[in-house]
Amino acid sequence: MxxxxxxxxxxxxxxxxxxxxxxxxxxxxxxxxxxxxxxxxxxxxxxxxxxxxxxxxxxxxxxxxxxxxxxxxxxxxxxxxxxxxxxxRGETVREIEISCLGTFALKWLIPRLPAFSQVHPEIRVRLSESYLPVDFRRDRFDGAIRIVEPDQRHPRTESTRFLGQHQGPVGAPDLMAALPTLQAVAAAPRLRSATFRQAWTVWADLAGVTLDEDAPEREFAHNHSLVEAAASGLGVAIAPWAFVAPDILGGRLAAPFGFVKRASWFAFLRPEGRRDAAVDAFRDWLAREGERSPPPPIPSTNPAG
The missing domain is CATH 1.10.10.10 (Winged helix-like DNA-binding domain superfamily/Winged helix DNA-binding domain)
Structure with missing residues (x-):
């Protein structure tokens, strides 16, 4: 000194x-x-x-x-x-702030949080919505949930993969019933999100489908708006299974052609070297929930056949 x-x-x-x-x-x-x-x-x-x-x-x-x-x-x-x-002060409840993709929080994480609270009543999870790249030099939250691509690097960050990434065409049940083949899907009114504009192109490459260049398109600011637009019958969306599983299982959306696996994944990110028992508990719980998460329907080229 x-x-x-x-x-x-x-x-x-x-x-x-x-x-x-x-x-x-x-x-x-x-x-x-x-x-x-x-x-x-x-x-x-x-x-x-x-x-x-x-x-x-x-x-x-x-x-x-x-x-x-x-x-x-x-x-x-x-x-x-x-x-x-x-x-x-003798405070017995520790609050941790987790930055999360908004649609993932609504459709996957929040419905599961009561189970985390039952196991860890001493930890309160506060969620903040963000789609921005994580920078723990700038951001003060305790952890973040993001979709990570294979070529992405997060300096000074520990990353835990907890859920695979699958995507496929989804829409209102009546609309999807009127689309008997993948090529019919490729020519249908197309919905996309500004947060991942290349979703249709990525899916088409993985599914071996040629997109109709003349298909009408509508863009929405975020995935939760995209999902609601698809459920309302405005068109077909390419969406991650994690974002639409509750609506498909509940009958609001249909995905007769299943979902293809992407090279990306959902990961929990935290500052490198920062030890925190509450964050450790949340990370480990995420990993267990990811393992228990129901798998998506397998891809199909002709659901009626």
Whole structure:
């Protein structure tokens, strides 16, 4: 240790909030201060440390390498402080925040959460919806659920694969009954999500189907809107089994041609090296639920045959 005095804790906390949100406005809202107060605290911290922590125009500041190194240590440190305070107060329930794809949360995760609460009443799971790439230097949540492609890498992240990825054509039962072959499906009104615009192309390659270039298309912002549009009879969607299984089993959707396996998978991501018994318990439970999840119907080229 040196005799040098540490920077003010308030300035460090302000900088960590700014770095996590990538926004002075959102940091100010979290800390209940003004935008100007955040700016002054960061400026004072830079002066105290004698290094540049941010760079760029005032409306689009980014972290320098020194700023990234600093926040890498600050975020887990402030998380540990919060945990210690909770323990000192005698709080018996630990809340963990999990970032999750919205449709996966609605259709797969939330219906299973009561079972997790029964096994772990001491852990409360708070879900936040996000489709953005995970960056634990910026994001303060405890873990994240994402679809991971084989060529994707997540630096400084531990990844646990817990569920395979299958996708196939789904639609309202009456509409799907009127489509006797895969080529008829390929020519039907086509629904897609802005979060994965290449879904039809990927499925067609895996299923060996040639898409009709003249088929009408509609795009929706998110998969949960896509699923509802398909159930309403607006067209056919290519959707992951995990997103539509409850609606197919309940009869709202039909998938007579089954689902093909993709090379991607659902994974639980967490910060590398950050030990947390509550997050461990949630990860292990996810893995067990993934193993118990019902498999999708096998692919078929002619469901009537």
């Amino acid at each position: 040196t005799g040098r005095a540490p920077p003010p804790l308030n300035a460090l906390r302000t900088f960590e909030a700014f770095a996590r949100h990538a926004s002075m406005t959102r940091a100010a809202a979290e800390l209940c201060v003004t935008h100007g107060a955040v700016s002054r605290q960061i400026a004072a911290l830079q002066e105290t440390l004698g290094v540049r922590l941010v760079s760029g125009p005032r409306h689009a500041l980014t972290l320098t390498e020194a700023g990234r190194r600093l926040v890498d240590g600050l975020t887990p440190a402030f998380g540990a402080i919060a945990d210690s305070v909770a323990q000192a």
